[in-house]
Amino acid sequence: MTHLISARDLRASYGAKVALNGVSFDIEEGTSFALLGPNGAGKTTLINILCTLQRPDSGGIVIAGHDALRYPRRARRNIGVVFQTSSVDDRLTARENLEFHGLVHGLPRRKREARIRQVLELVALEEWEDDVVRSFSGGMRRRLEIARALMHEPKILFLDEPTVGLDAQTRQQIWYYLDRLRREWSLTVLTTTHYIEEVEDADVVCIIDHGSIIAQGSPAGLKKQHGRRWHQIDTIDRAVRQLILERFAGAQPLGVSSVVVPEESFDARALKSPEFEGKILEIRQREPTLESVFLSLTGRELRDRADPGRIGNGRGGERR
Template identity: 55%
Template sequence: MTALEDVNLQVPRNATFALLGPNGAGKTTLIHILCTILAADEGTALIAGADVRKKPLQARRNIGVVFQEPSLDDRLTAFENLDFHGRVYNVKAAERKAGIDELLALVELEPWRHAVVRSFSGGMKRRLEIARALLHKPKILFLDEPTVGLDAQSRAGIWSYLDTLRRQRDLTIVVTTHYIEEVENCDKVSIIDHGKIIADGSPAELKHRFGKETARVLPRDPDVAAALTERYGSLQTAKDGSIIVDAGAPGFADAFLAEFGTRIRQVSFDTPSLESVFLTLTGRELRDKGADESEKRNAKRGRRS
């Protein structure tokens, strides 16, 4: 089974780069290869100039990683988790202490320095994982779904910390995410599906090239939904029953309302967005959890390319 095929991408220094794709598209497999967890069957990947296959130890020195699954030792305190990580990377005692002080303050966890991690909220654990990943001063920070499962306030906080870190540390950030709205402020976005990069560019460039004006329509009953789909097709059907259709044709709004105005509960019109780009290129919304779990299993079994 081929997990990735002809993936070719470059991430600029000091940029925030997002890898966006449906569940099971190959995001986690690609991150694992770049982080030297998996070895590709062929091809070349360079991390800060180091070949991940030929010089994996050098590549690892240049990266920090925050995995999707929690990886903290929740029996230890925040300080002990960071201190242990620093010792593993042979960070000198004075540098380790100064780094721990700086990072705990930056992610606003200094008051919980000596608190056991199992008492932390999900957002606090994520912030500590980010601090730990940066303690050995890597050049590149990889984050695999860093905000999954967090509330909106915690998600916004994580991105605020990441932006501050990037500016202060000349840091390159590579992130995968399911939340399309989170990549709006990224410098570059690559969309991956079925193991292939199908588009990349800045959010503005992607919207210009692939974005569509869309209408989100909530029909009154299934018969109206069927008529809508037959008439316009469907870019996506949401969980609440609303249907997203292409609204880019000249005069769409007037024609649509004349035909369906009394048969729908509500309609909203959206200008080109990253969501419409994603739907245009992948033809569907994010796949279900089962596909995501399948990719993880494949990665663990070493099915890669």
């Protein structure tokens, strides 16, 4: 298969802080490639470099056959981007947003019209093409952003946290559209996400931490090589969680009041002591998952718990 993206020994620093420390990888045509990493791991810097928004200190990138550092405009013609923060103009209609994007990329009028119809149909927004985006729900805006990113027929789609802040049903719907366009348009997709379950079906998962790639492979391969069985212990508060963290080797915090303990260091008898009486809500065994792989390799959760103030759909409207 053809490598649509090739990164070689990418390095980047901000003063004394190293953001990328010799990152290299290849992404083949038609691949679903997921980039996972805790906050501060270097994901944002890497995405910015791949999108030609930032130059690395050293290293090289080839995108769709073009040296992205020497010829960034040629590389950009092959890239569509959906940013984490909404960037559509909510004062315009869906059609007007797409029309403007087509003009920016120099698409002739007939081509623009054809593409607008095509991408609106793909994300099921034809019915609302003349509605002002301000009235759209969060999910509808996200779908419009995906449609806009596809207007100029890119070969590669970058998705930076495409479902952050959306409810579970809407997130599932977004991934349905993304899977469909991958199948129908042979699109190569690179995704960053804080929801590990969303990349269980990815072709390749790449885990980055402290500016370096620490594991890469298929989800099944990573689980087999790095996965561990854990016991999840749900407690009544942080204090009990902290006590368990101190008692069990390799234990990791999970959320506000839960903890996961690797199977090899778990001892149910220790939890029957008086100090834990009435303070353990539930204990359950967890089979190897991508989340357990991530915990084993980084020692951290993938995401901080969501800020309740960020959850919900966009301003105005209850449309789906």
